[in-house]
Amino acid sequence: MKAFSYERASSPADAAARAAQIANARYIAGGTNLLDLMKLQIEAPSHLIDVNGIGLDRIEETAEGGLRIGALVRNTDLAADPRVRRDYPVLTRALVAGASGQLRNKATTAGNLLQRTRCVYFYDPNMPCNKRVPGSGCSALAEGAVSRQLAVIGTSDACIATHPSDMAVAMLVLDAVVETVLPSGETRVIPVADLHVLPGDTPHIETTLRPGELVTAVTLPPPIGGKQSYRKVRDRASYAFALVSVAAIIQPDGSGRIALGGVAPKPWRRDDADAALPKGATAVMERLLAGARPTEDNAFKLLLAERALAATLAEAKE
Numbered sequence: 001m002k003a004f005s006y007e008r009a010s011s012p013a014d015a016a017a018r019a020a021q022i023a024n025a026r027y028i029a030g031g032t033n034l035l036d037l038m039k040l041q042i043e044a045p046s047h048l049i050d051v052n053g054i055g056l057d058r059i060e061e062t063a064e065g066g067l068r069i070g071a072l073v074r075n076t077d078l079a080a081d082p083r084v085r086r087d088y089p090v091l092t093r094a095l096v097a098g099a100s101g102q103l104r105n106k107a108t109t110a111g112n113l114l115q116r117t118r119c120v121y122f123y124d125p126n127m128p129c130n131k132r133v134p135g136s137g138c139s140a141l142a143e144g145a146v147s148r149q150l151a152v153i154g155t156s157d158a159c160i161a162t163h164p165s166d167m168a169v170a171m172l173v174l175d176a177v178v179e180t181v182l183p184s185g186e187t188r189v190i191p192v193a194d195l196h197v198l199p200g201d202t203p204h205i206e207t208t209l210r211p212g213e214l215v216t217a218v219t220l221p222p223p224i225g226g227k228q229s230y231r232k233v234r235d236r237a238s239y240a241f242a243l244v245s246v247a248a249i250i251q252p253d254g255s256g257r258i259a260l261g262g263v264a265p266k267p268w269r270r271d272d273a274d275a276a277l278p279k280g281a282t283a284v285m286e287r288l289l290a291g292a293r294p295t296e297d298n299a300f301k302l303l304l305a306e307r308a309l310a311a312t313l314a315e316a317k318e
């Protein structure tokens with residue numbers, strides 16, 4: 001690990017202002033992703049701004065009847081919150097499907113949304129990777145590469161990595177909105193749907209956050225009911241990232257919303273696919289995965305996603 005300096009922020013606005021003052025500073029929340037990347041020198045910040053202890057760890061009801069989740073709320077606490085369990089069960093299920101109990105005790109709401117890809121070539125500093133070193137090439141697209149875990153849609157010729165967060169998929173299906181503060185002190189809101197960006201020819205740019213912008217909260221709209229589920233298919237029963245995951249909210253009349261994880265560089269959803277829900281899983285996937293460009297290694301994800309959705313829809317009818 002390279003040497004770095006460290007400070008504790010005193011408020012969200014102070015954290016954002018400090019981030020703008022110091023070149024190559026990073027926020028640290030639970031540290032479960034950032035510290036791993038620093039140990040491998042994939043990330044080498046000069047300075048860490050600790051955003052724990054600045055009042056971002058509360059879950060509050062909004063005037064509209066939704067929930068405002070502080071950026072520092074731990075994944076364990078969010079999953080266990082009685083209001084989340086009752087009104088947003090898709091979120092609880094996605095959270096408990098992720099990582100391990102110990103990691104969830106440290107991992108935070110904002111850190112989870114902003115964690116970086118788990119592409120094995122990104123984690124190997126000896127291999128070319130456009131996301132890690134822009135312009136160096138993509139090892140996952142090289143002859144003989146292992147791309148089983150990687151994306152089938154939303155990819156580019158520069159990068160086929162997936163976004164690894166389970167929670168983000170549930171947040172997307174719930175139409176959650178991210179709140180931030182900028183170094184200028186201004187605040188803004190970003191729908192989760194617009195937070196992550198596709199790789200194009202700049203895969204190192206992963207979100208629409210501006211330099212120094214601090215996520216302060218994620219807001220859930222008022223509950224919409226329906227049968228909510230999160231189905232995650234992975235190589236091991238636990239402690240593994242999704243090959244494919246399906247976040248679903250199905251209403252009694254068969255309408256609803258679907259988002260997928262494990263298939264794209266961002267949590268994946270399309271309005272026209274939601275509209276096809278009454279026609280069944282095949283019709284939904286025709287729209288949701290239209291234009292997919294799988295590799296030979298991961299083409300199985302197309303059928304896996306359809307079957308996972310079919311099982312979800314069958315369960316919703318029970």
Ligand SMILES: Cc1cc2nc3c(=O)[nH]c(=O)nc-3n(C[C@H](O)[C@H](O)[C@H](O)COP(=O)(O)OP(=O)(O)OC[C@H]3O[C@@H](n4cnc5c(N)ncnc54)[C@H](O)[C@@H]3O)c2cc1C
Nearest residue numbers: 029030031032033034098099107108111112114165166215
């Ligand atoms: C072995 C292992 C298995 C895992 N399995 C899963 C899994 O199955 N599913 C899953 O979803 N996740 C999984 N994870 C990932 C884990 O959930 C993330 O590491 C965690 O959620 C990151 O949260 P954190 O608070 O520790 O983030 P940190 O590591 O502190 O930060 C992550 C990034 O977010 C930035 N950041 C943090 N807070 C803010 C903020 N408020 N505003 C702006 N930027 C911020 C940091 O600067 C950093 O770039 C796994 C991790 C490990 C190590």
Ligand code: SF4
Nearest residue numbers: 119129130138159160
């Ligand atoms: S898929 Fe993306 S993250 Fe993985 S090696 Fe290629 S450029 Fe890097």
